[in-house]
Structure formats: structure tokens, C-alpha cells
Amino acid sequence: MHELRITTRGTFEFVDVTDLVQAEIRRAGIQDGVCLVYCPHTTAGITVNEAADPSVAADLQDALDRIVSHDGQWRHLEGNSPAHVKATIVGASAQLLVRGGQLALGRWQGVFFCEFDGPRERTMWVQVLA
Numbered sequence: 001m002h003e004l005r006i007t008t009r010g011t012f013e014f015v016d017v018t019d020l021v022q023a024e025i026r027r028a029g030i031q032d033g034v035c036l037v038y039c040p041h042t043t044a045g046i047t048v049n050e051a052a053d054p055s056v057a058a059d060l061q062d063a064l065d066r067i068v069s070h071d072g073q074w075r076h077l078e079g080n081s082p083a084h085v086k087a088t089i090v091g092a093s094a095q096l097l098v099r100g101g102q103l104a105l106g107r108w109q110g111v112f113f114c115e116f117d118g119p120r121e122r123t124m125w126v127q128v129l130a
Contacts, residue, residue, distance in 0.1 A: 043083035043117035045090035051110025084119035
């Protein structure tokens with residue numbers, strides 16, 4: 001397993017980590033298998049979505065903001081309850097196929113680290129299995 005560090009710049013940010021994940025596959029030297037990407041944080045997540053048009057990430061952010069209100073009456077008093085809920089909705093991991101030494105993604109897909117409580121130094125774990 002390899003640990004990657006990510007520095008986020010915004011409170012709410014989708015960081016395209018596709019190239020970082022692909023580099024781990026090259027480092028592992030496998031041709032076919034599975035790549036597991038995991039986020040060990042409770043206010044961030046991992047998703048696969050469109051990477052060609054940045055407005056898709058903006059739309060996802062807007063949708064999550066509509067679903068999870070910052071003005072709610074939260075019991076958790078640290079002020080980041082909406083970030084915990086958004087991270088739960090998005091999920092903490094992605095399981096990706098590897099074919100011919102490459103991520104087997106759709107034409108427009110990319111892998112994203114989703115920050116919901118930044119900016120922060122974050123960690124992402126990647127495990128490549130043959």
C-alpha cells in the first residue's frame with residue numbers, strides 16, 4: 001500500500017487524482033488487476049466522475065450543498081457536520097479495474113479526491129493488486 005499526500009486549497013474542492021493513481025499502477029508494474037483507492041478522513045471522500053468538463057464538479061458541489069444544509073441544527077458542535085454528511089454520501093473509496101497497465105476508466109472519467117472541510121493536508125491510500 002502506498003500513501004499519497006494531497007494539499008487542498010478550498011473548503012469544498014474536487015481534486016483530480018487520476019494521474020497520481022495511474023502512477024501508482026505503473027510503480028506496481030502490473031498489467032491486469034484491481035486498484036483500491038481509500039480516503040482515511042471523515043470529512044473527505046473519493047469518487048469517479050467526469051473529468052473533461054470542470055462544470056460537472058461544480059454541479060456536484062451545488063447539488064451536495066442543496067442536499068446538506070449548512071444552516072441545519074447539528075448536534076456535532078465542531079462546525080463541520082455538513083462535511084461529515086457529504087463525505088458519507090460520496091463514500092471513502094473506489095475500486096478500479098486495471099487493464100493493460102492502465103486504469104480501466106470510461107472515456108470521460110477521472111478519479112477525484114473530494115474535500116469537504118478544507119483547506120487541509122490530506123492523505124489517500126492506494127493499493128494495487130494483481
